[in-house]
Amino acid sequence: MTNQFYIRFVRLPIWTRILMMAAFMVVLFGSVIHIIEPNRFPTVFDGVWWAIVTASTVGYGDFYPVSAAGRVTAMILLLFGTGFLSSYFIHLSAATVTKQNAYMEGRVGYKGSDHMIIIGWNEKSRTIIQNLMKTESIILIDETLESHPIKADNVHFIKGRANKDETLWKARISTAKIVMITSDQNLDELQADMHTILTLLAIKGLNPDIRCIAEIQTSEQVNNARRAGADELIPANALTSAVLMNTISSVDAVSPLLDLLAELKSNHLAYIQVESFLHGKDFQVASSLLLKENNVILIGIKRGDDLIVNPPKNLSIKKEDQLLAISND
Incomplete structure (x- = not known):
């Protein structure tokens, strides 16, 4: 029984163990000082209060021992209890900083639901996130970023490859409502499309019902992307080519087109x-x-x-x- 309790205790987080040991010492010394000097410390609660104030080095002075035994007890408390309390606050601060760093570096999984997942960090995804983050909960997945690129409560960053199950589970793919895959600009067009198709297969394998929007660079991969499960396809090069051709054939055609696209946001x-x-x-x-x-x-x-x-x-x-x-x- 004692061995099982010890094993469970050792498996607890270190800051929890330190807190439990500090609490035990405070109660122990509060009880001892009550027994040694019952006139100065009428109740155990008064003794515990004195132990906390003493161990934390606050020292209000409302309770203090006067006998030799009581003062020796206070010295022992200062030697051991102060160290435990200091260690607790140090580890608590370290744990907070570690978790914050893990969040900023994309190592913390998302806990919510009914969210939007955007894969790939580029100028397109930046614009999409900035337009939607006030009304949508957004998960950004990217393997090239070193830290969270957007400081907003509604945007959660996860670092990793989007075609790996581990990364998608961190993004809660099972409870997401939509996924948008932007083309990887660090690859050539064919490789970028193959990467998009592989990501589509991974997503649909984990959540067949989720709506997937994918950006495709080459026209010959459109059918493959549809077979992989894309619900909507955005032919990036075709859109750019159409704008360029319209500019060649018509003077001042770009501004009206961009104004129209901007208006379509609402x-x-x-x-x-x-x-x-x-x-x-x-x-x-x-x-x-x-x-x-x-x-x-x-x-x-x-x-x-x-x-x-x-x-x-x-x-x-x-x-x-x-x-x-x-x-x-």
Whole structure:
């Protein structure tokens, strides 16, 4: 029984052991001084109070021993009790600093749920985090950073490879609601895409139902990324190429496009299904109805694989079409 108690005691954190030993000494010496000088220390509580004040070197002077035995007891308490209390506060401070360092260095797992995971640290992820950190709990996973890049309560940093189970479990992948994978800019395009696909496989293997958004550099890896489980794909090079081509063909085209993208932060650009009251309606009529009834701005029509932006106003809308629109919902 004694051996089992000792084993359990040794397995406790060192600051807990020191606190228990200090508390034991305070109670012991408080009881002893009460027995030695009951007139000066009427109760055990008075003795414990004196022991705490003495061991902590505060020394209020409201209680003090006058006999030789009592003073010897006080000297022994000062020699041993003060050391235990000092050690406790030193280890407590060290443990606090160690945990803070571990948090800043990304070695502490996340404890929450219903959060967003962003993989990769770059200018894109920085902008995303800065825009969302006021309303979302965000986990940033990156293996190149040495410390937490953003000092915010809603942003938790985890250092590690995102395609390792250990790293994903630290990020609580099982309770996350969405994952966004940004392309690794330290690799060439094909290697970056292969790294993204491997990360997708690891994520979907642990949580098949989680929504995954991935950035892809090369068009030939788009299908592989979809097979790996990507719910949404962002073709980074295709978007950049489209902007550059638009700039070549149109003067001052970049500023309006960037302004439109900035405005979409508070609005939603998406495909919506054709409701029954829009079947057979002209594009102009459908635009007026959607704006009036749903506060939705109609931009174009997707018919099969073709997207028609700003189509002729008399173009009839079919049941199987998808409508490209901007809404506030």
